[in-house]
Every structure is written in C-alpha cells, then in structure tokens.
Amino acid sequence: MAELNDRSVPAPSTPAPGIPATTQLLAIAWLRWRIFVNGFRRQSSGSKVAGLIFTVVLRLILWPMFALMAIGPAVACGFLAWLAIAHRHPQGLVPLLAAVAILWQFVAVNGVSMAATLATFDPGSLLRFPLRFGRYLVLRLALGLLTPSTIVGCLALFAAAIGISVADSSLAPAAFLVLAVYAAMNIFFSRMIAVWLERWLATRRAREIFGMLMAVVIIGFQVLNFRGLKFHRPTGHPSAAPQNWLIAFLNGTHAFLNWLPPAFAANSIVGGHALARLAQFAALLLWTAIFFAALALRLHKQFLGEYLSEGAPGAAVTLRPHHLAAQAADNEPRSSSNEERATGNLQLAARTFISPTIATCLRKEWVYLRGNSNQIIAMLTPLIFVAIFARGMLARHPSYLLAGSVAYAMLGLLAGLYNIFGADGAGVQLYLLAPVRLRDVIVAKNIASLALLLTEAALAWCLVAWLATAPIPLATQVSTLFWVVFMLFANLAFGTLRSIQSPRKVSIAQARRMRSPSAGKTSGLLVLAILFGSFLLQIPVTMLCQHFDNLWLAALIFAPLAAVAVSAYALLLANVDHLILTHRDLFAEELCSD
Amino acid sequence: MTPAIDTTQLTRRFGEFTAVDKVNLTVEAGQFFGFLGPNGAGKSTTIKMLTGLLAPTSGQIRILGADLTQNSAELKRQIGVVPEGMALFGRLTASEYLRFVGRMYGLDKATTLQRTDELLEFMNLAGENKKLITDFSHGMQKKLALAAAVIHGPRVLFLDEPFEGVDAIAAGTLKSMLQRMIARGATIFLTSHVLEIVERLCTHIGIIHRGQLVAQGSIAELRARSVAPPRPGEEAPPQPANPLTLEQIFLEIVGADRDGNLATPPEQELSWLS
Numbered sequence: 074m075a076e077l078n079d080r081s082v083p084a085p086s087t088p089a090p091g092i093p094a095t096t097q098l099l100a101i102a103w104l105r106w107r108i109f110v111n112g113f114r115r116q117s118s119g120s121k122v123a124g125l126i127f128t129v130v131l132r133l134i135l136w137p138m139f140a141l142m143a144i145g146p147a148v149a150c151g152f153l154a155w156l157a158i159a160h161r162h163p164q165g166l167v168p169l170l171a172a173v174a175i176l177w178q179f180v181a182v183n184g185v186s187m188a189a190t191l192a193t194f195d196p197g198s199l200l201r202f203p204l205r206f207g208r209y210l211v212l213r214l215a216l217g218l219l220t221p222s223t224i225v226g227c228l229a230l231f232a233a234a235i236g237i238s239v240a241d242s243s244l245a246p247a248a249f250l251v252l253a254v255y256a257a258m259n260i261f262f263s264r265m266i267a268v269w270l271e272r273w274l275a276t277r278r279a280r281e282i283f284g285m286l287m288a289v290v291i292i293g294f295q296v297l298n299f300r301g302l303k304f305h306r307p308t309g310h311p312s313a314a315p316q317n318w319l320i321a322f323l324n325g326t327h328a329f330l331n332w333l334p335p336a337f338a339a340n341s342i343v344g345g346h347a348l349a350r351l352a353q354f355a356a357l358l359l360w361t362a363i364f365f366a367a368l369a370l371r372l373h374k375q376f377l378g379e380y381l382s383e384g385a386p387g388a389a390v391t392l393r394p395h396h397l398a399a400q401a402a403d404n405e406p407r408s409s410s411n412e413e414r415a416t417g418n419l420q421l422a423a424r425t426f427i428s429p430t431i432a433t434c435l436r437k438e439w440v441y442l443r444g445n446s447n448q449i450i451a452m453l454t455p456l457i458f459v460a461i462f463a464r465g466m467l468a469r470h471p472s473y474l475l476a477g478s479v480a481y482a483m484l485g486l487l488a489g490l491y492n493i494f495g496a497d498g499a500g501v502q503l504y505l506l507a508p509v510r511l512r513d514v515i516v517a518k519n520i521a522s523l524a525l526l527l528t529e530a531a532l533a534w535c536l537v538a539w540l541a542t543a544p545i546p547l548a549t550q551v552s553t554l555f556w557v558v559f560m561l562f563a564n565l566a567f568g569t570l571r572s573i574q575s576p577r578k579v580s581i582a583q584a585r586r587m588r589s590p591s592a593g594k595t596s597g598l599l600v601l602a603i604l605f606g607s608f609l610l611q612i613p614v615t616m617l618c619q620h621f622d623n624l625w626l627a628a629l630i631f632a633p634l635a636a637v638a639v640s641a642y643a644l645l646l647a648n649v650d651h652l653i654l655t656h657r658d659l660f661a662e663e664l665c666s667d
Numbered sequence: 668m669t670p671a672i673d674t675t676q677l678t679r680r681f682g683e684f685t686a687v688d689k690v691n692l693t694v695e696a697g698q699f700f701g702f703l704g705p706n707g708a709g710k711s712t713t714i715k716m717l718t719g720l721l722a723p724t725s726g727q728i729r730i731l732g733a734d735l736t737q738n739s740a741e742l743k744r745q746i747g748v749v750p751e752g753m754a755l756f757g758r759l760t761a762s763e764y765l766r767f768v769g770r771m772y773g774l775d776k777a778t779t780l781q782r783t784d785e786l787l788e789f790m791n792l793a794g795e796n797k798k799l800i801t802d803f804s805h806g807m808q809k810k811l812a813l814a815a816a817v818i819h820g821p822r823v824l825f826l827d828e829p830f831e832g833v834d835a836i837a838a839g840t841l842k843s844m845l846q847r848m849i850a851r852g853a854t855i856f857l858t859s860h861v862l863e864i865v866e867r868l869c870t871h872i873g874i875i876h877r878g879q880l881v882a883q884g885s886i887a888e889l890r891a892r893s894v895a896p897p898r899p900g901e902e903a904p905p906q907p908a909n910p911l912t913l914e915q916i917f918l919e920i921v922g923a924d925r926d927g928n929l930a931t932p933p934e935q936e937l938s939w940l941s
Contacts, residue, residue, distance in 0.1 A: 092744070092773030100770035107767075108758045111799055198754055201720055202771040203743035377736065378715070378722035380681070 094208055101199065101212060138605065143225045146176060151232030158240035158343070166237075166339035167330070173229050174259055174335055181222035181263040182454065197375065206376050213372055214264070222263055230256045237342065247342050247350070254357055255338040261364035268371040274450070275381035284449045334360045430509045434517030441496065442521065452529050455482045459533045463540035473611060475537050475545055475553045480560070480608050482533035486526050487600045490568030493518045495579035499665040511653045512646055519565055530557055548624035552614075555631035560607045562638035566645050567599060573649070573656050576663045669732035671696040671823050671854035672717060677726035679712050686712040688878040689726070694856060694871070696731075696822075699849050701869035702858045705921055709878040710858045711751045714827050717856070718748045731822060744772060747821030749829050753812040757801030761792050761811050764800060765818055772819035779818075786814040790840070805832035813841060817848070824848065826857045830864055842868060866913035876921040889916050 150173060157165035196216050200209070217223070230252045238245035274280045330336055334357055341354040427435075442448060459478045493515070494501045504514050538545060618626045645652075653660075672694040679687040687709040694700045704710045715721035717728060719739045728735040730742045756764055762783055769779030787793040790810040800808065813829060824845075830838050845855055845868065859865050865872070872889055874882040882889055890911050911919075 092771075096773060097771055100767055103770075104756065104759070104767050107763050108756065111758045111760070111763075198756075199771075201718065201743070201748055201750065201754065202768075203740045203773070204771075205740045374722075377739075378720050380721055 147228040147232040150229040151236035154233035154236030163343035170335035177226035258361040265368040430513035438521035552627035558635040566642040673729040701865040704875035747816035
C-alpha cells in the first residue's frame with residue numbers, strides 16, 4: 074500500500090466558478106464510448122468468443138431487416154410527398170404527415186423493449202454530479218436519439234422533404250425547415266408521453282386504472298362496429314344507421330384536425346400566402362414549444378430528486394410486536410416435525426398433480442406476477458394494435474393475419490423466456506442450496522411463462538376471429554395452432570438454454586419503470602430472429618398450400634416441426650440439472666454480484 | 668461560523684410512510700459526524716436528500732450556508748458522496764472511472780490524471796488497471812467509490828456505510844485518509860453500523876430512529892445524557908470506572924420497541940431451533 078502523504082488526499086478547496094458545458098458533455102460522450110468499447114472487451118474473454126461470433130452473425134442477419142423497416146416507410150413517404158406536390162394535391166401532405174406522426178408513436182411504443190436492451194446506463198445516474206439542469210436536459214434529449222422511432226421518423230420526414238423538393242424546388246427551403254421542426258416536435262412529443270406515463274404509472278392504482286382503460290379501448294373497437302362499416306352503402310340501408318354517426322364524426326373532426334401539428338406543418342410548406350404560411354409555422358412552433366415545456370417540466374422534477382415509486386427505498390419492514398407475533402403463531406397450524414411438513418407437501422402435490430417443488434415455485438411466480446401491473450399493461454397494449462391489424466392491410470389475408478397477430482401479441486412476452494432467473498437475482502442461490510431438482514424449478518418458471526403467453530395468444534386469436542372481415546378456415550386455424558406450439562417450444566428450449574448460459578440480473582426497480590430489459594442484447598436479438606424466422610416460414614408454406622390448393626398442407630408441415638420443438642425442449646429438461654451445475658460460477662458472477 | 672450542514676424541519680414521505688420526520692440537524696464545519704440509526708430508520712434517505720439525489724417533501728437544507736435546492740450544481744461541486752449502492756459504472760476500469768469523475772467535477776486533464784494515479788496507488792488499486800469495475804470485489808469497489816468521492820477535494824464528504832465489506836487493512840487506510848481530511852478542514856458525515864469505528868472516528872453523533880432525530884451532540888454529551896440524573900435530594904452517582912460505550916448509548920436510546928420491550932426475542936420463541 075502506498076505511503077499516506079499529503080498529495081494523496083486532495084485538500085478541500087473552493088472550486089473555481091463554472092464548469093464549461095463542453096467539459097462535462099465530452100466527459101459523458103467519452104464515458105459512453107468507453108462503456109461501448111469495454112463491452113466488447115468483456116465479451117471476448119475466454120469462453121465468450123463463441124457467443125461474440127454468434128452475436129455478430131445474428132446482427133449481420135437482423136440489422137439489414139431493421140434497415141429495411143426504416144427505409145421502407147422513408148421511400149413510401151418520399152414518393153407520396155412527391156406525388157402530392159407534383160399532382161397538385163398539396164392537402165395530401167396533411168394525412169401523410171399525420172401518418173408519419175402515428176408511425177413514429179407506434180414504433181416508439183413497440184421499440185421500448187428494444188431501446189431498453191440497447192441502453193447502457195440510466196441518465197439518472199449522472200444526477201449526483203454537478204450538472205446544471207440545461208445540460209441534463211440536453212443529455213436526456215441526446216441520449217435517446219438513436220432509438221428506432223427517431224430513426225424511422227426522421228428518415229421518413231427527410232425523404233418527404235426530398236420528395237417535395239424534387240416536385241417543386243422552390244419549396245425546398247421551407248420543406249426542410251418545417252419538417253425539421255416537425256421532427257423535433259415528434260421527438261419532444263414521444264419523450265413527453267414517455268416521461269409523463271412513467272410518472273402517472275408510478276403507483277399501482279394508476280397502473281390498474283390504465284390497464285382498465287386499455288381494456289375499454291380494446292372493447293371499444295367492437296362498439297364502433299367496424300365489421301359492418303361500408304362507406305358506399307346508401308344511407309337508407311338498415312345497417313347504415315349506426316355507421317352514419319361515425320362518418321359524421323370523422324367528417325366533423327376535419328376542422329379540428331386543422332388545429333393539430335400535421336396540418337400546420339403541411340400548410341407552412343404549401344399554404345398559399347407567405348403571411349398565412351408564416352402564421353401556420355408559428356403555430357407549429359407553438360405546439361413544439363408546448364411539448365418541449367411539458368417534457369422539461371417533468372425532467373426538472375427528476376433533476377430535483379423526485380422519487381416515483383410508492384415504497385420508501387430500503388425502508389424498514391414494520392416489525393410485528395412480539396406478543397402479536399406469538400399470538401399469530403399460536404393461531405397458525407403448526408407442523409411439529411419434518412415428517413409432518415413432508416406429508417403436507419405430498420398432500421399438496423397430490424392435490425395439484427405436480428411435484429411440491431413445482432407447486433411452491435409456481436406460487437412464488439404468482440406472487441411476483443401479482444405485484445407486477447406493468448406486465449398486465451404490456452399484455453394489453455399489443456392487443457390494441459392487433460385490433461387495428463384485424464381491420465387493416467392484413468384483413469383480407471386470414472392465413473397471415475392470424476399467425477401475424479398471435480406472433481406480434483406474444484413478441485413482448487417472449488423475451489422473458491430468455492432470462493428466467495434474472496428477476497431472482499442473488500435469490501437464485503437458494504435453488505442451488507435447497508434439496509430440490511433444478512429441473513422442477515425451471516418447469517415451474519416455464520409453466521408460469523407459458524400461462525401468460527397462451528393467455529395472450531388466446532386473446533389475440535379471439536380478437537382476430539371477432540374482427541376479421543374474411544372467415545378464417547379451419548385448416549388455417551389448425552396449422553396456426555401447430556405453428557404456435559412450434560414457436561413456443563422452440564423459444565422455451567432456446568430461452569432456457571440462454572437463461573442458463575447467459576443469465577443477467579434484472580433490477581426490479583428499473584423494471585417497474587420499464588427501464589430495464591428482461592433479457593440481454595443477444596437474447597433480445599435471438600427472440601426477434603426466431604420470431605421473424607418462424608413467421609417468414611409462413612410465406613413459403615402458404616404459397617405451397619395455394620399451389621397445391623390444399624390448406625391442410627400447412628398443418629402437415631407445422632405438426633412435425635412442433636413435435637421436434639417439443640422433443641428438443643424435453644431433451645433439454647432431461648439434462649438441465651447437469652447444465653446448471655456446470656454454470657454455477659456464471660450464476661454467482663452475473664446474478665449474485667452487486 | 669456557518670454550519671457545514673444545516674437542516675430545518677426536513678421531512679420525506681413515501682405515500683403514507685414518513686421516512687424522515689421534521690429533522691433539525693446541524694453539523695459544524697470540520698466535524699467528523701456519525702449518523703446512526705437502526706435499519707430503515709431513515710439514514711440513507713437523509714443522506715440522499717442532503718446530497719440532492721432525493722427531493723424533500725418539506726423542510727430546508729443548507730450546505731455550507733447555501734440553500735441546496737437553489738444552488739444544487741454549485742454545492743454538488745463542493746461535496747463528495749459514497750452512496751449506498753456506490754453507483755459505479757461497472758463497464759469501466761478504475762482509472763477510466765476516476766478520470767470521468769474528475770472531468771465531471773471540472774478538474775483539468777492534467778490534475779485529473781495526476782490525482783487518478785495517486786488515488787489508485789494509495790488505495791492499492793493501481794495493479795488492477797486492466798480489470799473492469801464489475802469484476803472488482805466488494806471491498807475494492809468501496810475503495811474506488813471513496814477515491815471517486817474525494818478526487819475533487821470536497822469540503823463536505825458524505826459516506827453511507829463506507830466500511831461495509833472492507834478488510835481490516837483497507838479499513839485502516841480509509842480511516843487514516845478520512846482523519847487526514849478532517850485535519851485539513853473538511854467535514855465528514857458518516858453512517859455506519861460498526862459502532863466501534865464510529866466511536867473511534869467521530870467527534871459528534873446524531874441518532875435517528877423511526878425517521879426522527881432522537882439525539883444529537885458530542886459523544887461526551889450523549890454519554891452524560893444516558894446516565895440517569897439524580898432524584899431531588901439524592902447525590903449524583905459516582906462516575907463509573909468504565910464510561911458507557913457508544914453501543915450502550917445507542918441501545919439505550921433506540922434498542923427498545925414501541926412498548927419498551929427489548930428487541931431481543933424471548934427464549935420461548937423459535938423453540939424448534941436446535
């Protein structure tokens with residue numbers, strides 16, 4: 074140890090006034106860079122080389138797909154913007170920009186888990202440093218700029234500006250300026266929604282109310298009676314009555330929509346007189362400022378040290394006074410010996426037809442789930458989009474609609490299969506110490522996950538069956554069932570394997586605030602790869618069915634695949650005890666460390 | 668003289684639960700202040716509020732004479748913190764972390780590098796330069812967190828359980844360092860459950876229990892308070908040969924539950940335990 078000298082202990086000093094913003098911002102940029110670089114360094118150590126190669130290959134396959142998802146809307150947006158201006162239908166820009174805003178929010182909602190997977194640290198951890206609020210605000214805005222929603226939205230708007238410029242070069246400066254402001258407005262809007270939702274959903278009661286509202290929205294789709302909605306029907310038709318009010322409502326909102334940002338942005342570019350365009354642009358700026366102010370207001374609260382959770386951090390558990398504890402203990406049935414406890418467990422197992430270990434672990438998983446309102450919200454949100462899909466472009470293709478909707482609904486939940494020990498953290502040591510078979514623990518966790526996934530799949534299935542415009546043939550339903558079994562068990566097998574080989578501790582506090590991914594980056598990519606892969610499999614299979622004019626062919630193809638997936642999972646379960654024991658060190662390192 | 672830390676009616680509630688209840692705390696500049704309390708008494712919540720990481724529900728905090736809410740950035744430059752969870756960036760090396768912290772506190776590059784090297788050498792971490800922080804032992808992480816807390820030469824240092832998980836040799840080094848800082852005019856606010864260390868290091872003590880500050884003063888003052896005063900007409904008892912230890916004082920103040928019973932479970936409980 075070094076000699077203790079005066080130099081080693083920095084003397085208390087009154088600091089010089091002001092730290093330059095560039096110093097702090099560059100330090101944070103450097104921090105991000107080092108975290109990124111060191112992440113590779115850690116991955117490449119020893120036995121993780123294979124994992125690194127796998128990750129790189131996976132990314133090489135998946136990133137182009139993600140790129141296509143970003144480029145596709147951009148090309149379409151550019152073309153439609155060009156079409157609107159070149160064919161002298163400038164008002165067409167309004168729905169186009171509104172569609173971009175909706176797409177932006179759609180990707181933002183669905184990209185939350187992806188963004189969390191890619192997040193390297195919580196910006197809130199910088200609050201202990203002497204940052205001014207302005208710099209914190211800049212940081213919070215800058216740190217999320219590479220999220221999928223921002224990339225897709227900005228590319229689409231950039232393409233729209235190019236499309237407008239190509240159609241009429243005199244509009245180019247206005248198009249680029251206005252759409253840049255419009256992009257900023259969308260960024261502020263999505264961030265504002267996210268931080269305010271985080272605030273509102275901080276309490277369990279609010280989350281429950283939100284969950285109820287989501288359920289009402291889903292049911293509301295049926296109340297709107299989309300199924301019978303035909304705009305070309307004569308008003309005298311008996312079924313037209315309930316639809317007239319909807320058409321009237323949609324027409325009535327036209328004037329209202331003129332006061333929203335998409336209309337202001339479009340009219341700022343092609344709104345006639347220069348003064349009128351300037352006024353429209355000012356209105357767009359006002360909207361942008363309002364969203365920014367609402368965002369800044371929330372971030373300022375966070376900056377001042379707001380704590381959103383209901384419970385005190387590290388608060389003491391209220392101890393029961395001894396006499397109450399003794400009284401309660403007297404009232405509780407006592408098992409006087411180990412034999413009696415064992416008998417109780419066997420009776421429990423006999424009642425439930427499963428081993429006492431599985432029953433106990435299932436009860437624990439239920440306790441975890443019961444306290445997790447976010448899970449309910451995460452399950453309800455995709456169903457809204459499923460309801461929209463059921464009336465959208467897939468409505469006439471039941472073969473794809475059913476499988477696509479079920480796959481989409483389960484997407485968010487599948488990631489949880491890839492890190493089943495993450496939420497247990499250091500508690501995983503109990504499984505290793507207790508006289509139980511680890512296979513039983515895994516089976517219990519998988520049963521809990523399967524129950525959620527099957528519930529979600531069943532809800533999506535019912536929604537599709539309810540709202541689809543074309544009947545879904547029985548053969549399609551059977552083949553989809555086999556496909557779901559195949560996908561679930563393939564994910565269970567891969568997920569269990571990854572949970573053992575690459576566990577990752579999940580912070581409950583961050584998970585409550587939807588800031589923590591349920592699995593690692595590679596696992597997240599693997600979920601997407603399997604899901605996309607198995608969904609894409611539907612295309613050649615459906616084409617094959619059409620070629621031979623036999624829908625049952627799909628069921629014949631997916632049934633053996635499902636059997637293979639189930640067998641692979643069973644094989645894994647048979648060897649899982651040995652597998653976990655060989656990975657004990659990894660468990661301790663990843664889950665039990667601070 | 669302006670107190671280094673001064674709180675007025677400091678309160679923090681979490682829903683129905685009041686974690687810190689109208690605490691009026693004064694720590695003079697240059698004091699080595701030990702902040703004690705049972706688990707969940709409100710120590711860490713108080714430290715979080717004093718360092719600007721948690722907003723108080725009500726009340727005022729003045730650090731070095733200035734209001735913390737109004738001057739948070741300026742005051743954060745003059746304080747150092749070893750928080751409860753240490754809040755290190757696990758994917759950096761120790762050297763990278765200290766360089767980052769130095770720059771965040773506005774030190775120039777040369778000073779940051781010089782202090783980084785000196786602190787790593789002093790904390791016996793210089794040989795671990797290629798290791799990521801996440802691979803450090805708990806004790807090594809504590810030492811690094813302390814190094815980061817002092818790199819900018821803070822005038823007030825907040826330490827939440829700095830000796831937890833630290834070996835005896837490292838603890839000795841840390842104690843010497845902290846005493847050197849006190850000698851040079853810094854103020855240290857420390858929480859610890861190791862009462863022997865607190866008794867040896869601290870000049871003044873505050874005890875928080877169920878969110879309320881139940882005692883505050885020098886150890887001698889607390890000791891005098893813990894000795895029951897003589898009844899009218901009785902003579903003062905003679906000074907005991909062995910004065911009360913801090914542990915005895917602490918237990919006397921907070922060691923009983925609401926009903927006045929000792930927290931130790933009675934013999935008849937857990938009778939099945941062999």
